[in-house]
Amino acid sequence: MSKKTNIKNTSRTIRPSKTGGAEDAYTELPLDQILQGNCIELMNRLPEKSVDVIFADPPYNMQLKGELHRPDNSHVDAVNDDWDKFDNFSSYDDFSKAWLTAARRVLKDNGTIWVIGSYHNIYRVGATLQDLGYWVLNDIVWRKTNPMPNFRGTRFTNAHETLLWCNKGENYNKYTFNYDAMKALNEDVQMRSDWTLPICSGKERLKVNGHKGHSTQKPEALLYRVLLASTNKGDVVLDPFFGSGTTGAVAKKMGRHFIGLEKEEKYIRLATDRITAIDELEAEALEITPAKRAQPRVPFGTLVERGMIAPGTLLYSPKSSNGKQHIAKVRADGTLISDSSKGSIHQVGAALQGAPSCNGWTYWHLQVKEQLVPIDMLRQQIRQELH
Amino acid sequence: MSKKTNIKNTSRTIRPSKTGGAEDAYTELPLDQILQGNCIELMNRLPEKSVDVIFADPPYNMQLKGELHRPDNSHVDAVNDDWDKFDNFSSYDDFSKAWLTAARRVLKDNGTIWVIGSYHNIYRVGATLQDLGYWVLNDIVWRKTNPMPNFRGTRFTNAHETLLWCNKGENYNKYTFNYDAMKALNEDVQMRSDWTLPICSGKERLKVNGHKGHSTQKPEALLYRVLLASTNKGDVVLDPFFGSGTTGAVAKKMGRHFIGLEKEEKYIRLATDRITAIDELEAEALEITPAKRAQPRVPFGTLVERGMIAPGTLLYSPKSSNGKQHIAKVRADGTLISDSSKGSIHQVGAALQGAPSCNGWTYWHLQVKEQLVPIDMLRQQIRQELH
DNA sequence: CCTCCTCCTGAATCCGGCA
DNA sequence: TTGCCGGATTCAGGAGGAG
Numbered sequence: 001m002s003k004k005t006n007i008k009n010t011s012r013t014i015r016p017s018k019t020g021g022a023e024d025a026y027t028e029l030p031l032d033q034i035l036q037g038n039c040i041e042l043m044n045r046l047p048e049k050s051v052d053v054i055f056a057d058p059p060y061n062m063q064l065k066g067e068l069h070r071p072d073n074s075h076v077d078a079v080n081d082d083w084d085k086f087d088n089f090s091s092y093d094d095f096s097k098a099w100l101t102a103a104r105r106v107l108k109d110n111g112t113i114w115v116i117g118s119y120h121n122i123y124r125v126g127a128t129l130q131d132l133g134y135w136v137l138n139d140i141v142w143r144k145t146n147p148m149p150n151f152r153g154t155r156f157t158n159a160h161e162t163l164l165w166c167n168k169g170e171n172y173n174k175y176t177f178n179y180d181a182m183k184a185l186n187e188d189v190q191m192r193s194d195w196t197l198p199i200c201s202g203k204e205r206l207k208v209n210g211h212k213g214h215s216t217q218k219p220e221a222l223l224y225r226v227l228l229a230s231t232n233k234g235d236v237v238l239d240p241f242f243g244s245g246t247t248g249a250v251a252k253k254m255g256r257h258f259i260g261l262e263k264e265e266k267y268i269r270l271a272t273d274r275i276t277a278i279d280e281l282e283a284e285a286l287e288i289t290p291a292k293r294a295q296p297r298v299p300f301g302t303l304v305e306r307g308m309i310a311p312g313t314l315l316y317s318p319k320s321s322n323g324k325q326h327i328a329k330v331r332a333d334g335t336l337i338s339d340s341s342k343g344s345i346h347q348v349g350a351a352l353q354g355a356p357s358c359n360g361w362t363y364w365h366l367q368v369k370e371q372l373v374p375i376d377m378l379r380q381q382i383r384q385e386l387h
Numbered sequence: 388m389s390k391k392t393n394i395k396n397t398s399r400t401i402r403p404s405k406t407g408g409a410e411d412a413y414t415e416l417p418l419d420q421i422l423q424g425n426c427i428e429l430m431n432r433l434p435e436k437s438v439d440v441i442f443a444d445p446p447y448n449m450q451l452k453g454e455l456h457r458p459d460n461s462h463v464d465a466v467n468d469d470w471d472k473f474d475n476f477s478s479y480d481d482f483s484k485a486w487l488t489a490a491r492r493v494l495k496d497n498g499t500i501w502v503i504g505s506y507h508n509i510y511r512v513g514a515t516l517q518d519l520g521y522w523v524l525n526d527i528v529w530r531k532t533n534p535m536p537n538f539r540g541t542r543f544t545n546a547h548e549t550l551l552w553c554n555k556g557e558n559y560n561k562y563t564f565n566y567d568a569m570k571a572l573n574e575d576v577q578m579r580s581d582w583t584l585p586i587c588s589g590k591e592r593l594k595v596n597g598h599k600g601h602s603t604q605k606p607e608a609l610l611y612r613v614l615l616a617s618t619n620k621g622d623v624v625l626d627p628f629f630g631s632g633t634t635g636a637v638a639k640k641m642g643r644h645f646i647g648l649e650k651e652e653k654y655i656r657l658a659t660d661r662i663t664a665i666d667e668l669e670a671e672a673l674e675i676t677p678a679k680r681a682q683p684r685v686p687f688g689t690l691v692e693r694g695m696i697a698p699g700t701l702l703y704s705p706k707s708s709n710g711k712q713h714i715a716k717v718r719a720d721g722t723l724i725s726d727s728s729k730g731s732i733h734q735v736g737a738a739l740q741g742a743p744s745c746n747g748w749t750y751w752h753l754q755v756k757e758q759l760v761p762i763d764m765l766r767q768q769i770r771q772e773l774h
Numbered sequence: 775c776c777t778c779c780t781c782c783t784g785a786a787t788c789c790g791g792c793a
Numbered sequence: 794t795t796g797c798c799g800g801a802t803t804c805a806g807g808a809g810g811a812g
Contacts, residue, residue: 126510301572312672
C-alpha cells in the first residue's frame with residue numbers, strides 16, 4: 001500500500017499500469033513527487049534504468065546504549081528513532097542488499113549512486129555495494145566544522161561522515177562528473193575527497209513545535225555539492241530515504257527533478273511544505289557555505305609530530321632587560337616543561353614571565369647555528385603547505 | 388619457514404619451544420625484532436593476549452585487481468559481473484578474516500588495533516572487523532596535504548586514507564586512550580577524527596638505488612599520533628605488515644617495543660638499517676600530560692580531618708542564572724547537609740541541581756574574604772603534598 | 775544598529791574502581 | 794557479575810536578549 005503526494009501543480013500525471021503483477025507499476029516517472037511507502041517496493045514499481053542519480057541516506061544502525069549528558073549536565077537529544085533499530089549486522093546487511101539491488105535496477109547504466117553513512121554502517125554498506133557490482137569512484141569525507149564533541153573524553157571527536165560515490169561497474173565510464181564546476185567551486189584547485197561543511201543548524205534546521213522536525217536532517221550545502229558534481233540540469237534524482245527532503249529541496253532549487261520515497265507521513269508533510277516554499281534558482285547558483293579565508297590553526301604539537309621539533313628540544317626566550325633568559329624543554333605531546341611549570345607554549349611562557357598571557361609562537365625560539373629563531377617560522381612553513 | 392632479525396644487541400633471547408605442534412612457538416615475546424615469514428603463521432606462534440596494540444597496513448587489494456578482470460579483459464555484463472566480483476572480493480575477505488583472527492588471538496583483551504586502508508579495501512576490512520567482534524572506536528581520516536592530483540579530471544582528488552581504530556568488543560572498555568595528551572597536541576582542543584598530515588616524502592622517504600625503497604611507506608607523523616594516542620611507554624606494538632618499518636622506527640623513538648612481521652627479505656633489510664640508526668628519546672621528553680583520573684584520590688573527609696575545613700563551615704554553590712545560590716553545611720564525617728538533602732559533596736550538589744551527577748569539588752566554594760574559592764583548591768594542596 | 779553575553783544544540787556506538 | 798558511587802567531561806555557532 002502506498003500513495004503519492006504531489007509537490008506542485010505542474011507535476012506530471014501518473015499512470016500506474018495494472019499489468020504484470022499485484023503492484024502498480026509506474027509507466028512514467030513520478031517526477032517531483034514524494035511517494036509514500038517502503039522504498040524497495042516503490043523502486044520496483046519504477047521503470048528500470050530510468051533515473052540519473054540516486055542519493056541515499058539510509059539508517060545508520062547507531063546502537064546507542066545509555067543516556068548521555070554534557071559536562072554541564074544537559075541531556076543529549078540522541079537519535080533513537082525506531083527506524084534506526086536493527087537486530088544485528090546480518091539483518092542490516094540484508095536490508096542494505098535489498099534496497100541497493102532495487103536501486104541498481106532503477107539506475108541508468110551511466111548513472112551514479114551516493115550513499116552517506118558513519119562508521120556504524122558505512123563499512124557494511126561499502127562492502128555490500130562492491131558485492132553487488134557497484135564500482136567505487138570516490139569515498140568522500142564530510143568534515144564537519146562544528147561536530148558534537150566527545151563529552152566523556154573517551155575517543156576522538158567523531159567529526160566526519162562518509163559518502164560513497166559509485167557507478168554501476170568498472171566498465172560504465174560515461175557517468176556525469178562536472179570536473180570544471182567542482183574546480184571552480186574550489187577556487188580553481190581540483191576538488192578533493194574531503195569536504196569541509198557545517199552541520200545543518202540555525203534557520204535551515206526544520207522545526208516542528210519547537211523540536212527537530214527530523215533527527216538527521218542533512219545540510220543543503222552537502223546536497224548542493226553532490227548534485228552540482230554528478231548531475232546536469234533536468235536530470236532525475238531519486239532519494240529512497242527522503243526524510244526531511246533536503247535532496248528534493250536542493251534538486252528543485254537547482255533545476256533537477258527529484259523522486260522522493262518515504263515511509264512516514266509526518267516526514268512527507270514536513271518535506272512537502274519545505275519544497276513547496278522553494279523557488280528554482282536562476283542559472284547562476286551559489287555555494288551556500290563559502291570557503292573559509294582565515295589562516296588555518298596550527299597547534300604547536302603539529303611541529304613535534306612532524307619531526308620539525310624533536311621532543312627533548314630546548315626552547316629559549318628572548319633575553320630580558322636584566323639579561324635573564326628562560327629555557328623550556330619540549331615534551332612528546334607538544335607541551336613544554338621548565339623549572340617551574342608545565343603546559344602549552346603559551347601557558348609556560350606566561351608563567352615564567354608572571355604575565356597573564358603570552359604568545360608562545362613569538363616568545364619561544366629555537367637555537368639554529370648560534371642564532372635564535374622564533375618557532376613561528378616553522379608555523380609559517382606548515383601554513384604554506386596547507387595553502 | 389621463518390627467521391628472525393635482531394635490530395639491536397640488547398634484544399632479548401628468543402626461545403622457540405618445540406612442544407605442541409609442528410610450529411615453533413615463542414614462549415617469550417620477540418621484542419624489537421623483525422620476524423620473516425607469513426604474518427598469520429607468525430602471529431599464531433606468539434603467545435595469546437600478549438601485545439598491547441596492533442598497527443596494520445595490509446595490502447590494499449590493488450594486487451588482486453588483475454583477478455577482478457576476466458583474462459581477456461572483455462566487457463562484463465552487470466548481472467554476470469556479480470559472481471566474478473564476489474569471488475574475488477571474497478578471496479580478499481578470506482585473507483582479511485584470516486589475519487584479523489590471528490591478530491585477535493595475540494591482542495590483549497584491553498588492547499586495540501589500527502588498520503589503515505583506502506576505498507579499495509577499507510570497506511571490506513571494516514565489515515570483516517565488525518564480523519569478527521571487533522568494536523569500532525573511531526574511524527580516522529588521514530587528510531593528505533599533498534595528495535597526488537587526479538590527472539584525467541574524472542573524479543575528485545583522492546586526498547585521504549582511512550584508519551579504523553577498534554578494540555576487541557563492546558564490553559572491553561579499558562583500552563588506552565591518552566585523551567589529555569591528544570588534546571595538548573592539538574593546542575587544548577579535543578583531537579578530532581580527521582588528521583591533516585603530509586604524505587611521506589623528501590628526506591624521510593627511504594630510497595634504494597635512487598628508487599623508492601617501499602611503494603607505500605607511511606609518514607612517521609602518522610604513527611607518532613597513533614602511538615601517542617593509544618600506547619604507553621613500554622607497551623608492545625605488533626605490525627604484521629611491517630614493510631619499510633615506520634611502526635618500528637617510531638616505536639623505538641618513543642620508547643615502545645615493536646614486533647615486526649614481514650615476508651620480504653629486501654624490506655627487512657631496509658627496515659633494519661632504518662631502525663638501527665634511530666635513537667630513543669630521553670625519558671623527560673617522552674612524558675605526556677597525565678590524565679586527571681590517574682591522580683590520587685582525595686576524599687573530601689580528608690580536608691575536614693586535617694582541619695582545613697572545620698565541621699559547621701558553610702559551602703556555597705555558584706550563583707545560577709536566576710540568581711539562586713545553594714548553601715550546605717559541612718558535617719564532622721565529611722558529608723554535607725542542606726535544606727533538602729544529605730550526603731557526599733557530589734550527591735548533595737546533584738540533588739540541589741536536580742542533575743544526574745555533579746562534581747562536588749568544582750561545584751562547592753568556600754567564602755574567603757568575600758570571594759568564592761572552589762574547594763578543589765584545597766584538594767590541590769593535598770595532592771601537592773602527596774606529590 | 776552594533777556589541778556583548780547567555781543559552782541552547784548537534785547521527786554519540788561516551789567511566790571506572792571497588793566492594 | 795552487579796551495583797554503588799566518586800568525580801571527570803565540550804566545541805562551534807546560531808538565536809535571542811540586554812545594554
